[in-house]
Amino acid sequence: MKPAVFNYLRPESVEEALxxxxxxxxxxxxxxxxxxxIPVLNMRLSTPEYLIDIGKVEELNYIREEGDHLAIGALVRHKDIESSPLVKELCPLLEEAIRWVGTTQIRNRGTVGGSIAHGDPSAELPCVLAALRGEIVVASMEGEEVLSPEEFFLTYMLTSLQPDQMIKEIRFPIMSKESASSFVEVARTHGDFALAEAAVVLETDETGTVTKAQIAVGGVNPTPTVLEEVEEHIIGKKLTDELLAEVxxxxxxxxxxESDLHGTDEYRRELVGVLVQRALKTAVARVMKGDGQHE
Ligand SMILES: Cc1cc2nc3c(=O)[nH]c(=O)nc-3n(C[C@H](O)[C@H](O)[C@H](O)COP(=O)(O)OP(=O)(O)OC[C@H]3O[C@@H](n4cnc5c(N)ncnc54)[C@H](O)[C@@H]3O)c2cc1C
Structure with a gap:
């Protein structure tokens, strides 16, 4: 099918877009x-009268270190994150997760802002943002708001974005040098949305006792979910088999x-439990190796 007729608008600045x-x-x-x-328009699941193409708004295309976070403009493409030395150095969890997003072709075109705005609970970036306690900068002619993932993601593919608002920037906190991270997911094939996924950031002391834990899961609730209870439970403990079973x-x-064509609710529930265990084991092994977040 082809999309319904629309008016095409191509602003060249944030101000014009707003x-x-x-x-x-x-x-x-x-x-x-x-x-x-575009697939949504082609299937006529949405028939907007105007399309505001922000592809030429170059001021939204940046990756910068700003204080305690990496500021990533809404227009940055997945492939630019994948190849960014700054992301690799300061936020390796993001670098690891982005490789799971779609195929090379999708990553060449898809943007960080689009992925967050789409609000798919199985997408990788919302889960990473939740684990890291990142922020979303939303703008309108009235001004800017900085929102947490909990404030922004309301339910399955529904966000707090109002019709006159757009995402300007996503803020991913810089990971400490003492931490290590891990992102794992299971999808039908690599490049599909996750059936379930887990993102973990850990710090331990020299004996392997957990001193800091940040854990989020995706694909198993209507929004990306921070597992605060699990985080608190493992602090001050070593990740023994018994503790991992409790986790x-x-x-x-x-x-x-929920059950769907790709898996039952029961399967997804079991799967995400195993994925959190795996992500924790990998992260702790990486911390103990002391050579950064990646093997
Ligand atoms: C075959 C296929 C496989 C895929 N697999 C994955 C996957 O495994 N993981 C994954 O995360 N994604 C996957 N995707 C989606 C892909 O990552 C998209 O790039 C992403 O979801 C949307 O980004 P986009 O820039 O293409 O946004 P668009 O398609 O242009 O927009 C998506 C939505 O966001 C809104 N929007 C876009 N930018 C902004 C903004 N700055 N402010 C406000 N609203 C905005 C649009 O209005 C629209 O509602 C897949 C897509 C396809 C076609």
């Missing part, structure tokens, strides 16, 4: 990499997946 959103927001959609929106049980208790 003015267009203020004028036409109720009848408009922002077009970024088009990897999710698995607690993870399963904190998710409420």
């Amino acid at each position: 003015r267009l959103l203020s004028d036409y927001g109720d009848d408009a959609k922002v077009l970024s990499g088009g990897q999710s929106l 698995r049980e607690m993870t399963e208790d904190n998710v409420d997946p």
